[in-house]
Amino acid sequence: MKKQISDRYEPTSVEPKWISRWEERKSFLPDSNASPSFTISLPPPNVTGSLHIGHALNHTVQDIITRIERKKGKATLWIPGMDHAGIATQMVVERELAKEGKKRSDFTREEFERKIWEWKEHSGGMIQNQQRLLGESVDWSRQRFTMDEGLSKAVVKVFRSLYDEGLIYRGERIINWCPKTLTAISDLEVEYRETKGKLYHLRYPIVGKPGEYAIVATTRPETLFGDVAIAAHPDDERYKKFQGAQAILPLTDRTIPILFDSFVDKEFGSGLVKITPAHDANDFEAGQRLGLKPLLVMNPDATLNEHAGKYAGLGRFVARKKIVEDLEAAGLIEKIEDHVHSVGHNSRGGEIIEPYLSLQWFCKMTSLAELAMEAVRSGETEFVPKLWEKTFFEWMNNIRDWCVSRQLWWGHRIPAYHCKNCGHTEVSESSVSACPRCGSEKVEQDPDVLDTWFSSQLWPFSTLGWPEKTPDFEKFYPTQVLVTGFDIIFFWVARMIMMGKKFTGKSPFAKVIIHGLVRDKEGKKFSKSVGNVVDPLDMMTKYGTDSFRFFLAATLPEARDVLFDESRLDGYRSFCNKIWNSSRFILMNLDEEFRKEDPETLNASDLEPMDQWILHKFDETLSKYEKAYSKFLFFEMASEIYEFVWGDFCDWYIELVKPRIYGKLGPRSREIAQQVLSDVLVRALGLLHPFMPFLTEEIYEAFGDGEFLTRTPFPKSYNVSAENEGVIKTNILQEAVKQIRVQRTENGVPLDKKCKAVLKSGNPLVAASVKDFEVSILQLARLESIQVEENYSAEKTDSVGAFRFGEVILPLAGMIDFEKEKARLEKDLQKAKQEEEKLSSKLENPNFLAKANPDVVEKEKEKLRLLKEKTDSIRKAMEKLS
Missing domain, CATH: 3.30.2320 (hypothetical protein PF0899 fold)
Incomplete structure (x- = not known):
């Protein structure tokens, strides 16, 4: 037995050692002899990404689960991988080329794709090394990439199947268009920001009625050239006089009809709305219903096109300014108001998104959404906490068709082939060189690629070899748990359930654990522009990875956000040192010939009251730990093991047992104390290990049996009753x-x-x-x-x-000295009352309550509660002295 560890814990030397050893010994491969299986699919981070605070939280939670289930004897597989991140990766490579004075158009498509693969080989995947630093126990031998051959095969098969069923189609619809990257983007990639703008109330002259106008408000005057009608509510008495009338489109000689439809909110604005089907999603649907032909007035780069007359060629914002000037000069502006509204931006580049009519590929979602809803309704998939099911159903019941095409060169190319001769489109899982309808060889593959989310929705089963019935697919699908943030329930979680049910007949996971976001200690979202971003690697270097992981778990409340307060990390670093020093004390006080036994094999009469008490306290902790784990309450698990180790074991039992360890009560008492100390420590390390893998593995090695803690069984109970006299x-x-x-x-x-x-x-x-x-x-x-x-x-x-x-x-x-003590208490009371009054005033301030994050408000309320307890305690002490 190696009985010595260094006199202080040094994470920087311990952590790299165990990262290497675990991988060398293939510690994280599922045990082929174990049963049943337990599988988690890691939400694949982008190949362009690096470990951020959200990843750290999400991955730590998954690692805790994985390490526990592995210790419980299951064939545990945590599948890692990366997403090809279409837009983000293409942007990165294009930026690299720009440094050389080159651009994408200088290359053929095939050449550019090779450039991306080269970049991926040399620079992509940095996050995987960072995952190792976090201590993630994934099976690196099974890591996958969404552009792998096998996963690509699954993507093409799913596209073809959905197309054959009529669930995928090509058509013109409104999409989110980025004029900078020149591609459609997903809803998830649109970031809505409150923006100060203007609301322009425009006058549309009524044909044949001089001096009469239809007043319509808009935030985007530059789109007026795409107006095809004005609409009012059928019950709006103010505008019944316009029945059958036409209005003159300002700055043009074109007239448009005034129509009546119940979709118009007569209480909003003037009660009149302009319908611009090519530049607004709601207007597009209204136009479809009313039989109006859309008119696109912008080019892909957001300059106005020929339909804008003399404004053609101007950028949308330059054109807006010029159009407003000309409208004012023509007397066609009723008024202009300051207006704050939500404007969509590309979350990757910051460009303002344009709602844009475009020919794209779409997936019909209604029937697929029903599959997902049934999986949740039946309990096949359960959300934890359950409250997120309401959000899930709201989204599913209001789902729209999904634009799956992107105008990029990097990604899964759409397997559709267009014949230039007869116009036929053939969707095929293999390459098409001749048109199956007319035989022409003038066939070209569709230039678009699929939305990145299309491949990632297949992740739980494509990573296991589907569509082949591989041994991994048979053994490890469906998975048991998915851990993710609430922000992608619709964009990813729901789609994975849909595709799992559609193509395997089974939902891909039994439970979806939803956690909050990590925010700063004031409740603000982390943002580079705000300057409050925290780099997890900095925290891991400064405090040690185990301290950082434990902090994340211990501060993760159910269904709420984590408030990141760096000062708390110092406390968890102290906890690591406490564990280390206590373990060192125990190891230093074991005899050379010591051989650890299970205390259950000892004669009960040999156990002293303090021994029976610590065994019971461990049982109590284990029970609470397991109960919290059954509900995935990680903060409760962390709290229970923290209180046991620091309080019961270190501060109480070790102190009580020291006279025995020092031999003051005889050799047998010393021997029993050694056995209990070492065994309880090892079992406690087993509960700590999922949270603190490095520290615990290093201490466990000192017991010298050659086995890694990460592969040892989950700790068991001593079965010591609370009614035991010694307890x-x-x-x-x-x-x-x-x-x-x-x-x-x-x-x-x-x-x-x-x-x-x-x-x-x-x-x-x-x-x-x-x-x-x-x-x-x-x-x-x-x-x-x-x-x-x-x-x-x-x-x-x-x-x-x-x-x-x-x-x-x-x-x-x-x-x-009673008088002196009364004076001290009086001083303490006055100080506490002042703090209480200040905090009460803050919590009564409506401005603070309106602006502060709910978690911050609760934190302040808790401070006030504790202050009130303090003042009550001081008053009682003063009463005693009186």
Whole structure:
């Protein structure tokens, strides 16, 4: 047995060692002999990405689950991989080319794709090395990439199947268009920002009625050339006079009809709306219903086209300014108001998104959404917390067709082939060189690629070899758990359920664990522009990875965001040091010939009360830990093991057992203490390991059996009852000492003064406990003496406090200066009252309540509650002294 560890814990030397050893020993491969299987598919980070604080939280939670299930004896597989990230990756490579004075158009499509693969080989995948630094126990031998051959095969098969069923089609619809990257983008990639703008109320002259106008408000005057009608609500009495009328489109000689339709909100604005089907999603649907032909007035780069007359060629914002000037000059503006509204931006480049009519590929979602909803309704897939199911159903019930095509060169190319001769389109899983309808060889593959989310929706089963019935697919699908943030329930989670049900007949996961976002300590979202971004690697370097991981888990409340407060990391670093130092103490005090035994094999009569107590406290912790895990309450799990290790084991048991360890109570007592200390430590390390893999693995190695902690079984219970006499006696000791310490503090008894204590109780176990633990009680509570009396009559100057087994009484006469202590308490009371008043005022301020994050408000309320408890405690202490 290696019995020594260094005198201090150094994460920078320990962590790299275990990253290498785990991989060398293939520690994270599923055990082929184990059953049942347990699978998690890691949400694939972008190939362009690096580890951010959200990844750190998400991956830590998954690793905790994976390490627990592996220790529970299951064939546990955590599948890693990366997403090809179409737009992001293409942008990165184009930026690299720009440094050389080159652009994409200087290359053929095939040449550009090779450039991206070269970049991916040399620079992509940085995040995977960072995942290793975080200690993620994924099976690296099974890592996948969404552009792998096998995954690409699955993508083409799914596209072809959906197309053959009529669920994928090509048509003109409104999409999110980025004029900078010149591609459609997904809803997820649109970031809506509150923007200060203008609301322009335009006058549309009524044909044949000089001086009469239809007043229509718009935030985008540059789109007016695409107006094809004005609409009012059928019940709006103000505009019935316009029945059958035409209006003149400002700055043109074109006329448009005034129509009536119930989609118009007559209470909004003037009650009249302009219909611009080619540049607004709602207008497009209205135009379809009313039989109006869309008119596109912008080029792909957001310059106005020939339909804009003299404004053609101008950028949309330059054109807006010029158009407004000309409208004012023509007397066609009723008024202009300041207006704050939500404007969509490309989350990757910041460009303002244009709602744009475009010929794209779409997927019909209604029937697929029903498959997903049925999986959740039936309980096949469950959201944790369950409240997210409501959000899921709201999105599914209002789902729209999905634009799956992107105008990029990087990604899965759409497997559709267009014949230039007869116009036929053939969708095929293999390359098409001749038109199957007319035989012409003038066939070209569709230039577009699929939305990145199209391939990632297949992730849980494509990574396991589907569409082939591979051994991995048969053994590890469906997966058991998905861990993700709430922000992609619709864009990814729902689609994975749809595709899993559609193509395998099974939902891809049994549970979806939804966690909040990580925000700064004020509740603000992390943002480079705000300057509050935290780099996880910096935190891991500064405090150690285990401290960082434990912090993330311990501060992850159910269904709420994590508020990142760096100051708390120092406390968890101290926790790591506490574990290390306590383990070192135990190892240093094991005999050379020591061989660890299971305490359950020891004679019960050999176990002293404190031994029985710590075994029971471990059982109690294990039970609470498992109960919290069954609900995926990671903060409760962290809290339970933290309290046990730091409090029960280190601060109480180790202190109580030291006289035995030092041989003061004989060799057999020392031997039993060694066995209990070492075994409880190892079992506690087993519970800590999922949270703190590096520290625990390093300590466990010191016991020298050659096995890695990550592969050892999950800790088991000692089965020591709370009714055990030794447990009760030690509880009495602990509660009495705690109460004495509280009374000493409340009454200002200096630490260097030993006082007397009386336990007033008729419970015979109280006397038995004091007899067994008298030396420990005197030492831990800094007492001169302690006695047990059933009928003790307290003096006026005595301090009296209740504990579960009676009363604890401290005679204070001669111990403190009463007047001096009253003065100190008065000063403390005034200070506490001032803080309480200040905090109350803050919480009564409607501006603070309106702007602050709910978590921050709750935090302030908790501070106020604790302050009130403090002032009450001070008042009670003053009353005693009076």
